[in-house]
Amino acid sequence: MTDSVMQATQQKLVNVIIDNVEIAVPEGTLVVDAAKRAGIDIPVFCYHPKMEPVGMCRMCLVEIGRPERSRDTGELITNEDGSPKINFGPKLETGCTIPVSEGMVVVGYTDKVSEAREEVLEFLLTSHPLDCPICDKGGECPLQNLTMAFGPGKSRFIYDEKIDLAKHVPLGEQIFLDRERCIQCARCTRFQDIIADDPVIGFSERGRRLEIVTFSDPGFDSYWSGNTTDICPVGALTTADFRFGARPWELQQSASICNQCSVGCNTTLNTRREAKAGGRNVVKRVMPRQNEMVNEIWLCDKGRFAYHYTEAEHRISQPLVRKGDELVPATWDEALALVAQNFKKASGKFASLSGGRLSNEDFFHIEQLTNKLKGKALLDSAMAGGDMTAQVGVGAGTNLADLGAGDVIFVIASDLEEEAPLFWLRVKQAAERGATLIVASPRRTKLHRAASRVIEYEYGQEAAVIQAMLDSVSPKRPDQGQAVKDLLRQEDVKAAAEEVFNAGNLVVFYGSDGTDYAASKALAAAVANLLIATGHTGRANSGLIAVWDKGNAQGAWDAGLRPSEDLGADLAELKALYIVGSDPAADYPKLKETLDAAEFVVVQELILTETAKQADVVLPAQAFTEREGSFTNAERRVQRYYPAVPAVGRSRADFAITAQIAEQLGLELEMALPARAFANLAAQWPAYAGVTYAKLAEVHEQWPIIGREDVYYGGTTYDNSQGLGVQLPSGAERGESPALSFEPPAEAAAIKGLKAVPVTVLYDRGVTVVTADVINNRLAHPQVVLSPADADKLGLEMGATAKLTLNETTSSVVAYIDNSLTKGTALVPRSLGIPIHGPTEAKVEAAR
């Protein structure tokens, strides 16, 4: 459904008859959409329900009749039997460009229509190579299906007159173009222009010579490129990742959830037994799965291509126990007994440190175990506010697609496309529907293109921006800091405050752009306060969304895990340390000694990380593709994922390992069934009350219809039959009154010289990304982004090599220049091998 139709759903209904089926659809619905709703297929190629129609391919030609009215009276003219007289046009009309009108009659089965369809297909196939046997789309190809259903069966064109065009044109490393197969429907170029807002591909030349070209360097430079292969109605665009991987009918499907960021996109993992992989079942491709409340039918390229880390060759396949300087293989019984024995001794001097990509069940068990041992349950994250989102987060039933005119979306301290691409997409679309988008950021991001108001501040003033907004409306606080006073001079701050206070619905996103834990904590409290002050809590489509730095950070917060304010202090003088899915030794090089000092370190991981190499016991965990579990996304939607491939070696699921350790400590936790572990957790966490695995697997009809035999219509995205998840009610909805204290943000220690702040890039060099060959060339280089003035002063040009010193660690980096940065600030992306956890002083020199 296009945006205009979305809004029309509230409007009046129009009665139409399509192929003798009577149906009432909202005014403004296009004929093809109305037919689809009536269960009638009008074939299309260029039309896509998520985009405005263009009427280029002519495949949807139908006979359309309208009731005839008297010219004098305006009354309907009736036939003898009293039925309205229908006046059919002399020519066929395109069903994709014409909205329905009252009494319209659409006919798609007459000879005239059949002939037209045959002719259109005959033309489309004049130069199509018909190499379906080697085409990756073969088997799920709209052109193939529609030709079989509506095609002429024979061509009058001469085979030898087909034009031969290039068959293997890389539009970048991820996407290949086959020029011969293209039927020039422009779905891909329109998607890039309108939906992805990355107009990097376009048409060149005309007629039969027309081709898709990319005009970015590197080619097809977009985080969304994979989606064009889903909506391409032929095999013209295919991904390099899946190229000749299998035929679509040979693939098995498993529902999964992407945990690369906190959006929680629904995916389908296509698997197949493979001889190349030694006869194992392997994931052949990741496809989006429709969930109109989360990712609609889209998926970013990171989610699509970065799954390869789960099949890395160096996955740990058996428990390892330290004997002297070496880690030697051991049995599970030995390893678990050793772990339990040492944990028992460590009661009171114990800590667990978990990464944010684990499941809710894992976090629940880790928290229970840590609690039993009177230890600290820590989360490896630099963001705060999970308690705030639980209280004043968006309410149950929130759908960003429902936001439009009169509503306000306020994004602060987040480069949304880099941190959570699908949020960017949906926020941008809300802005296009008329929602007021206020973006507060110290620099320009891609979201600014859609913004209706921009607030500028200096890094470190995040919470002050909110305070200034509150103060501009009700100036009661006497203890205004200097930053607040400065910000209050900005007209946009006052105007934004007005808009926020008068908003119909208000959704606030806050991210981690330039913030450390302390700044994040202040910011989260401030935005929560803003929502409460403006009365936008406790209902659907209003509330707070934290753009988490880790996929399931919300689940970790709900479990009671907390990020450490000072990891060095928290990990010091411990008798035992339990590290699950986290690599502090690599992320915090300074902690190496602290980790060495801990008496007994257990690491539960997929691969032998820097931390694991130092550990006393290493326990092999299963990747998310190998097990079952649930994640809670940033909108607090709990979603279930299912196993797709067999586990590597003797690895076990994280929640099971923790339960097996706990068993030996006299704590009973569920060891086998994640469903039961979830039931236990739901009994303890108030917001999860009543949620069960069965509820998470419930689905309902979604629009547009995609997948199945309807691939011609919405693309090859999978339809959702395995669960849409459950959005949790916020504390405010459950009647809890938020216990909030609004502390004025602490003034951060002044940084002399150049101030480096951590930012997030999508294609970082974390362990969950680097093993994907297809996007390897696109990964960000270790870099520092400077303002033009600073770059000038340092004598650095765009792309020059520089030496960056942060906290006495020097790295070789590439210097980039961002014109929107203010002098004295430098951006250093996280997870690129440069240890940066908060604003800090930087020294940059040109490398000799």
Next chain:
Amino acid sequence: MIKSIGAILKGMWTTFKSMFEGPVTVQYPEEKRPVRTRFKGRHELKRYDNGLEKCIGCSLCAAACPADAIFVEASENSDEKRFSPGERYASTYEINMLRCIFCGYCEDACPTEAIVLGDNYELSFTDRAQSIYTREKLLDPVPPGGKPTPQKVQPGLYDRSIPVMENPKD
């Protein structure tokens, strides 16, 4: 009575006649009887005259196979290492002869006439693993004048997977 004697004589005459006929049995395996034109024996993967494999790894034979006896995995050709014309070739091709029912559907499904059920019916195995015929076993020998695959070829020469074919005349 006379009638029955006549019947006996008639039967004896047949016996007598057959005394002068040659034997129908052959001394297999020393002697082999030729098979019929449309006999369906062990599969062969054909090559073009220049030695390139006809199989493009499309998996349609596997899809058509009612016994699920065929397993195909495809990879990409390059002009440096070319196995077959076009972009795609079968890097793994396996037929489980214990499963195969020799129906010939694979032959019908093949868009390049690469797989042909040949004349060989001598399939016996001493363990189950032997019944899996791999690509190497199934491929025909390189014809005289052809080169073995992978070949290094002139770029742009073999960019079409499926040749123009005529309807069978047989």
